[in-house]
Amino acid sequence: MHTRRDVFQAIADPTRREIINLIAYQSLNLNAIAENFNVSRPAISQHIKVLTECGLIIIKKQGRERYCEVRLQQLNEVSEWIERYRRLWDEQFEALDEVLEELKAREKKKKKRK
Amino acid sequence: MSKNKTTIVAEPGKQEAFIIREFEAPRELVYKAFTDPKLLPRWLGPCDMKTKIDVLEPGHGGRWRFIHTKDGHEFGFHGVCHEATAPERLIRTFEFEGLPERGHVVLETAIFEALPGDRTKVTIQSVFRSVQDRDGMIMSGMEKGVVESHEKLDELFEKELQLK
Numbered sequence: 001m002h003t004r005r006d007v008f009q010a011i012a013d014p015t016r017r018e019i020i021n022l023i024a025y026q027s028l029n030l031n032a033i034a035e036n037f038n039v040s041r042p043a044i045s046q047h048i049k050v051l052t053e054c055g056l057i058i059i060k061k062q063g064r065e066r067y068c069e070v071r072l073q074q075l076n077e078v079s080e081w082i083e084r085y086r087r088l089w090d091e092q093f094e095a096l097d098e099v100l101e102e103l104k105a106r107e108k109k110k111k112k113r114k
Numbered sequence: 115m116s117k118n119k120t121t122i123v124a125e126p127g128k129q130e131a132f133i134i135r136e137f138e139a140p141r142e143l144v145y146k147a148f149t150d151p152k153l154l155p156r157w158l159g160p161c162d163m164k165t166k167i168d169v170l171e172p173g174h175g176g177r178w179r180f181i182h183t184k185d186g187h188e189f190g191f192h193g194v195c196h197e198a199t200a201p202e203r204l205i206r207t208f209e210f211e212g213l214p215e216r217g218h219v220v221l222e223t224a225i226f227e228a229l230p231g232d233r234t235k236v237t238i239q240s241v242f243r244s245v246q247d248r249d250g251m252i253m254s255g256m257e258k259g260v261v262e263s264h265e266k267l268d269e270l271f272e273k274e275l276q277l278k
Contacts, residue, residue, distance in 0.1 A: 024250035025213055072249035082122050085252045088160055090120040093135050095157035097118075099147050100139035107143070 010054040015039065016047050020056065020070060027060065027067040124252055129245055131252065133238040141226045141234040145201035148224065148236075154180075163189075173198045178206065193219070202226050208240070210251075218247050 011017055015037065022028065022036055034044045048068060051057045060067045123132040137144050147153045151170045159165035159182045168179040168190070179192035193207035204224040209216070220240050227235040242248040 021250075021253065024246060024253060025218060026215065070246060070249070072246070072253070082124055082252060086120055086122045089122070089133055089135070091161045092157055092159065093118075093120055093137075095161065096147055097137065099153055099156050100137055100143055103143045103147065103153075104139055 010051055010056050013047065013050075015044075016051055019044070019047055019051065019068075020072075023057065023068050024070050024072070027069040029065045029067050033068060122252075124248065127245055129243070129248055130239060130241045131248055133236075133240075135236050136229065137234045137236065138232075139234060140232045141228045142201045144234040144236060145204075145226050148204060148226075149198065149200075160184075168192075171195070193222075196221075218243060220247070220251070 011020070018037070019033060022033060030041070030045065030048065033048070034041045037044060048057065048059075051068075052059060055071055057068050057070050060069055118136045118138070121132075121134040123134070124130075147157065149172070151167045154170070155165040155167055158180065163182040163184040166181045166183065168181055169192075170176070170178045170180075174195060174197060176195040176198075177192070178195060179190060182189040182191075190211035191208060192211065193209055195204070195206045197203060197205040202225065204222075204226075206222050208220040208222050209218065220242050222241075223239045225237045225239075227237070229235055240248070240251075242251065
């Protein structure tokens, strides 16, 4: 079992968050990942090691290449991640509430006129 | 703050996610707010972005394309309406144009349920091509709050350090 703090530590670093974002949609090998950053390859290697240790990514061997794949289930345990997505929708729906109040008021006026 | 809370259901390892919310308005109005090109830009999209309707063809088979703008950056989304049954159901495809490759399409179904007292429950189900796609989408909601979350993490670590 990994503790909660492990995952928090993993995502606390901006480079590591970027790595996760980068491979969220497609598995990449280490070189391909490193190309996207202005830091040394060993530094990226170290970040990937941390992410692997937290179970956020797994390394899959395909022939000679080793591909990094995201395992975000761990993050679902960190409700903060879903919470942010929830808040994004909450904001929109609060704006929608206002629109609906206006529509309701307009309907009332219409009815009065009849 | 509204008394109606948004619920997100995203079980680990599944390709789907649900967004659930109740509204203090009859469902004809809620459905209208979800489909009217004049009303949509007023609430759709993160509050720090502007939403523009590029295309919105009404009803079955209609194409749609929205653009969110922030600091001169444009984020496009598009898809096709599969079904528009007023006022109970909307089914459409959804694709974010900012992804590294095309084809990560989401199937979205919005169900509008009438509740007593002229209220409405909306359930949006999104089915993704893979678990990775879904988790990536949920994570993208995080982008916005990265700085804010960073501060929160700092606080959290502070607290943990103090406990030691």
